[in-house]
Amino acid sequence: MTNNDILKKLRVALKLRDNEIVDILKLADFNMSKSELGAFFRNEDHPNYMECGDQVLRNFLNGLIIHLRGTKDDPKSPGEVLLGMQNAKKSSQRPDDYKNRKRQNHDNAVSPVKYKNKKKS
Numbered sequence: 001m002t003n004n005d006i007l008k009k010l011r012v013a014l015k016l017r018d019n020e021i022v023d024i025l026k027l028a029d030f031n032m033s034k035s036e037l038g039a040f041f042r043n044e045d046h047p048n049y050m051e052c053g054d055q056v057l058r059n060f061l062n063g064l065i066i067h068l069r070g071t072k073d074d075p076k077s078p079g080e081v082l083l084g085m086q087n088a089k090k091s092s093q094r095p096d097d098y099k100n101r102k103r104q105n106h107d108n109a110v111s112p113v114k115y116k117n118k119k120k121s
Helices: 003-014 018-027 034-040 054-069 078-093 096-105
Strands: none
Touching (some): 003 034, 003 054, 018 034
8 A cells, every 4th residue: 555545545534625634734844735735646647646755644644643633732632623624514515504594694574465355266
């Protein structure tokens, strides 16, 4: 199993996006652009494929530890971090939430109209 495979499996298991992986790498003081990161996730036959080195994977894992556990000065609970990530993604993935919020904000001061004249047939 290559470093690329490990990075891909971690990305899928933790449901991480490219920008989140870049942020995690920054926690370990390792700067990488999204395009460089995208080269790791390409197919091996692709011309822009790049092998993930040990240094990149090591810094990602160290950044992931900081992301999940926090620092010694500011510790976090990994379970709460993972739940927070899932809740944030669920709320951003629902396009119908916008419609529901608009319906709730709708002014209910106007009542439905009741017609006095019955319909003639």
